[in-house]
Amino acid sequence: MSATALETREAVEAHAPGMISNVLTLAWRELRDALRARSFLLYSLAFLALGLGVSYVSAASTGSLGLSGFGRTTAGLINIVLLVVPLMALSTGAGAIAGDRERGMLLFLLAQPVSRLEVVLGKYLGLAGALVACITLGLGACSLVLALQGGATEPRTMLWLAGLSILLALSMLSVGVLVSALARRASVAVGTGVFLWLALVFVSDLGIMAGTLAMRLPVKSLFLATLCNPLQAFKMWALHSIDASIDVLGPAGLYAMDTYHDALPWMFGASLIGWIVVPLLLAVVVFSKRSPV
Amino acid sequence: MNATRSILATASRLGVIGACMVGFGSLRLAPALAQDTMPPPSEGPGVRDAAGVALNAGVIGRLINAAKPGDTILVPAGAYREHIRVDRPLSLIAQGRVVIDGMGSGDIVEIAAPNVTFRGFIVRDTGIDLDKENAAIRVLADHAVIENNTLEDILFGIDLKQAPDAIVRGNFIGGKDLDIARRGDGLRLWRSDRALVERNTIHDGRDAILWYSQNVTVRNNTSRRCRYGFHLMYSDDVLIENNELTHNSVGVYLMYSKGVALRGNRLLANRGPSGYGIGLKETDQFSITDNLIAGNRAGVYLDGSPFTNLKPGDISHNTIACNDVGLTFLPSVKGNVIAANNFVDNIEQVCVSGRGELTGNEFAAKDRGNFWTDYAGYDADRDGIGDFAHESVTLFENLLDREPKLRLLLFSPAQQAIEFVGRAIPAIRPEPKFFDPAPLTSPVRVATNSSPAPSRLALAISGLGLASVSSLVYLASRAFSLTIRRKGTVA
DSSP: OOHHHHHHHHHHHHSOOOHHHHHHHHHHHHHHHHHHOHHHHHHHHHHHHHHHHHHHHHHHHHGGGTOOSSOHHHHHHHHHHHHHHHHHHHHHHHHHHHHHHHHTHHHHHHHSSOOHHHHHHHHHHHHHHHHHHHHHHHHHHHHHHHHHHTOOSOHHHHHHHHHHHHHHHHHHHHHHHHHHHHOSSHHHHHHHHHHHHHIIIIIHHHHHHHHHHHHOOOHHHHHHHHHHSHHHHHHHHHHHHHHSOOGGGHHHHHHHHHHHGGGHHHHHHHHHHHHHHHHHHHHHHHHHHSOOO | OHHHHHHHHHHHHOTTSOHHHHHHHHHHHHHHHHHTOOOOGGGOOSOBOTTSOBOSOSHHHHHHHHOOTTOEEEEOSEEEOOOEEEOSSOEEEEOSOEEEEOTTSSOSEEEOSSSOEEESOEEEOOOOOTTTTOEEEEEOSSSOEEESOEEEEESEEEEEESOTTOEEESOEEEEOSOOGGGOOOSEEEESOTTOEEESOEEESSSEEEEESOOSOEEESOEEESSSEEEEEESOOSOEEESOEEESSSEEEEEESOBSOEEESOEEEOOOSSSOEEEEEESOBSOEEESOEEESOSEEEEEESOSOSSSSOEEEESOEEESOSEEEEEOTTOOOEEEESOEEESOSEEEEESSSOOOTTSBSOBTTBOOEETTOOOOOTTOSSBOSSOEEOOOHHHHHHHHOGGGGGGTTSHHHHHHHHHHHHOGGGOOOOSOEESSOBSSOOOOSSOOOOOOOHHHHHHHHHHHHHHHHHHHHHHHHHHHHHHHHHHHO
């Protein structure tokens, strides 16, 4: 049995057997393991490098003009977040349970006085903490670079972007954990996670585009279909928070502004929170019914 | 009594005002000012305007009736509820805070004689009758000077009708709180040549519009939350200079005019339903130089301009930045020379509405093109001009130009995927939209001052804040390991 497992048992015994403390203990372990994992370090570095690159290049091009506003900097950062954060969260989540199951760790864990709900929540919280660390580090470094470069970006923009990226990460982590609960092997889980990432990042948008062009999809359906994708909900919310409007998104954006007014942020929020809560609940249900091996 | 004394002081300062008038004024004014009101205008005798509102029935009206051409009338501070018509050449100058209240009916001041000066008044509350075009100040004669007035709660503000050689300066014009379709024009010139419009502020109106007025100069004005900041209809040889036009539906809309110069204006955040910084419709021989055009839905919109081939349309030395679309062309537009501009971070730099190319337009003059933030080439010989032409070949933008709804998917990775496919597969590679043979590698200096940049310190602090969250998480995880280890040793 690994050192981690021993530590976990001791930690579980040392604390009061309440649910919250169980969850927290599991979360701490998960957080520490995640921060030590090589894959996670790789994702963090990739996110950091891409974000810094975008910030550096775009600030270098516009800094001298001192123009603020919604520009390529923000667009570029949104783009990076849309690419990297879901991949990171999905693959991290996908490894969460399936990996432990494969290593026999799960059997041991469930032999402890913890419920399956606590295990899922603990893992979720721990991984969420690791993702938060990664996102805040990346965007924090980007803000610093932008500030040094002449800073035509509002601080508010970066804070909103960080907060919304965390929400996006949480939703994708939920999906990842669900995949992990379903899969028998870690490799299958991670593969499925990557496939889902591809589907959410590219396939669904391309499908919507093709549908709009081929079937003359009306604006309303276009907007609602797009809203269902958590990545697009994140993107629209980010734009809305920066500009107080998504009219930058053309006729469909204008339609949404005119039709839903103040309800728009709530709609984006509902979409993202839905993607956090529903897969996580499903993961708990599935995990509770499956054997730990 | 205070009011009487002020009248007498006025009179002694100005010998031009007849003694009879002073007597008249001081006798009638004093009680009226004490009450701060006047008898309702309908009781007054004499002239009525088209709507049946009595004119010159109040205090100022009687002063006018009593004055001789060329007199100067200093109107003492107070509130006057009346509608006046200036029917002889006079100077009306407000002494202190003079409010002329139209009480929500008709026009308020009508200037029917040449060489009238009207300065320093507060004119408020016109009617809201769009058919009658209720205006705060209507000028029907030449050489009027309308200066430093505040017009508030008005349908039309200053309406020059066949009033050439007027000066409209330093007025503050605020519209009524009405739906845009029911508002009037803050400023209107109708067949009023050689007018000078400067240092006015116009807000919440419909348009500031010039109809059939030649050789007008419009400078240093501010316009916000109107429909069109400035709107030219069939008005030639107009200079529009150093104005700041923000948050209107359209900043400047030029229609069917020629010889118009737009210079040094700041056109920001004009995002109404049309949402152009500058719109040009069948306008000829224009020049657009040294403007800052930023944050609009479309920076410059060109429709049938230039209208003839007498002179190419000149769009140079502008900064066109952070607009949804930098330049929008209708497909038939040709004959523009677009050079030495900064195209900075527009989401789409140039758009051909519908489909088409811009082969009829030049994107460089004298071997110098524009500065494009999306230029991907380099400058090996360091002459300030990129070694490769800048051409816009983007499949996704082509899709957008054809199906604007798809802008909803802007900024998503799918966009890059499509761009990549468009570049990689020649069969679906779109034709270049435009071609800049000599893109500049550093921005051009533009004469307008740029907007204040947001605080770098605040940005740095938020960056540090974000980064510290991540270090907290990391430290927390370390602390946990230590706790476990300590607990372990105790056990």
